[in-house]
Amino acid sequence: MLAKWFERTPSVAPGRDADIEARAKLRIGLPKVLNIWTTHQFWLGFFGALGVPNERVVFSSDTSEEQGREYGRGRGTVDCCYPVKCVSGHYGELIFGQKRKIDILFSPMIYSLDSFLGGHVMESLACPRVMAAPENIRAGFVKERDVFAENGIAYVAPLVSLAEPRLVPRQLHDGLKHVLPGLSLSETEHAVEAGYRALADFNAELRSRSRAILELCASEGRACIMVLARPYHMDAGIGHEVEADLQAHGYPILWAQYFPLDADLMQWMFGADVAAGHIKSPFDIADVWPSSYSANTNEILWGAKVAARIPWITCAIRLTSYECGMDQPTFTPVQQIVERSGTLFFSFQELDSTKPAGSVKIRVETVL
Ligand code: SF4
Incomplete structure (x- = not known):
């Protein structure tokens, strides 16, 4: 594509x-x-x-x-x-x-x-x-x-x-x-x-593909998986294709960066929170991450909120890299947001040059 x-x-x-x-x-x-x-x-x-x-x-x-x-x-x-x-x-x-x-x-x-x-x-x-x-x-x-x-x-x-x-x-x-x-x-x-x-244009195309995946999962009652990571975890040598291993078992993958932003979907997910005054808009993350300075971090926190609200996202996986000072303070909030909704959460931390093959295999089996 x-x-x-x-x-x-x-x-x-x-x-x-x-x-x-x-x-x-x-x-x-x-x-x-x-x-x-x-x-x-x-x-x-x-x-x-x-x-x-x-x-x-x-x-x-x-x-x-x-x-x-x-x-x-x-x-x-x-x-x-x-x-x-x-x-x-x-x-x-x-x-x-x-x-x-x-x-x-x-x-x-x-x-x-x-x-x-x-x-x-x-x-x-x-x-x-x-x-x-x-x-x-x-x-x-x-x-x-x-x-x-x-x-x-x-x-x-x-x-x-x-x-x-x-x-x-x-x-x-x-x-x-x-x-x-x-x-x-x-x-x-x-x-x-x-x-x-x-x-x-490119972002719109990828968001429409994500929307098609969500609609397929909704119509067929299938589960999909959300990746919460930084853009360069899409690089096979940095993210080690952990999500591809899961996809190979039949679970479609969504990345938070390319989640669809259509108004109907935003209203469905966040309308009640906006109406109750918890947040100002569907894209407001002040309820979970008040110091929202870093673009990639903000998108990961927003993605966690989405994973907690979409019923077909039954599992979120978190990828972080070795010696990442930026990700450290986000570990607990991201995990709690996802897990408190009953969504499965798996994290692969400190990724470096070595693919954590054993860990991936065990977790894939657990997810299955
Ligand atoms: S500190 Fe973390 S967020 Fe920053 S470049 Fe390194 S791995 Fe990425």
């Missing part, structure tokens, strides 16, 4: 023909890490509108031990969580592992996210480690000599506040004007709009 989206190249923003032609020859590498897992369509829409065809935007592979060993060794960061540690392998793969060299390694420092809960929570910030990861990882590639320069690659890592669309054109224009020929601010504005549109 994703292939369909990766093939789309949006209409090109108005720019000089010669500049557009020059950009169409560039290859841009994007490490498929951290919050790129829920923003990739923004970047494809954005670069596509600037004249860089989607097939010339190169994503690194899923995380793997081999990737880390072959491309990241000796360039890692110390004292960090597992998902950030893995980023050096993705950088290395884009620099050394391409048949056709990339010209630009683009690794945005995503400060905030365009969360569906935005406007109902205090902030939609990225985890500070996610935001700082590009600077952190870059250090391993310039500490003895500048590996980017040696390989003729421009390293671009602009700070991007995706929760504040009015700031984004200036941030991206400042970051890219030296590497994209003739880039103007007005073109960047047009391209940013195209990026948000592409992201919204």
Whole structure:
């Protein structure tokens, strides 16, 4: 299904023909890490509108031990969580592992996210480690000599506040004007709009698929499973496909990030709570998580509330990574919200490079 989206190249923003032609020859590498897992369509829409065809935007592979060993060794960061540690392998793969060299390694420092809960929570910030990861990882590639320069690659890592669309054109224009020929601010504005549109279209498509799953479960009285995790747990090397093992036993999987947001469903789940004044809207999580600053954390807490209310979600699974300071305070509230509704809850904590195969097998059998 994703292939369909990766093939789309949006209409090109108005720019000089010669500049557009020059950009169409560039290859841009994007490490498929951290919050790129829920923003990739923004970047494809954005670069596509600037004249860089989607097939010339190169994503690194899923995380793997081999990737880390072959491309990241000796360039890692110390004292960090597992998902950030893995980023050096993705950088290395884009620099050394391409048949056709990339010209630009683009690794945005995503400060905030365009969360569906935005406007109902205090902030939609990225985890500070996610935001700082590009600077952190870059250090391993310039500490003895500048590996980017040696390989003729421009390293671009602009700070991007995706929760504040009015700031984004200036941030991206400042970051890219030296590497994209003739880039103007007005073109960047047009391209940013195209990026948000592409992201919204993709999210809408996935939400409609989630809705179809829910309707199937409702009409057939079948059980499905909700995943409560961060975007990069969709990466087979970070989340270890725990949910795929469960799905293989016939349980459809829903991710909280792509849960349908239709008004009828929201009213059915949260209407009574809103009417009683417990919450201000279906997307208000102040009743369970008052310090709602972090976008990914907010979405996990909201997903727990949903899992507790939908009868066909009979089980929620929680995935967290090794050394994640952000997830620690959420363990108890998320578990309690889910379990107090009678929904099964299983958590896979401290995930690192090793797939917890034995633990997964035992829990799959328990769920069954
Ligand atoms: S949320 Fe946790 S695992 Fe993810 S980058 Fe932040 S500290 Fe690391």
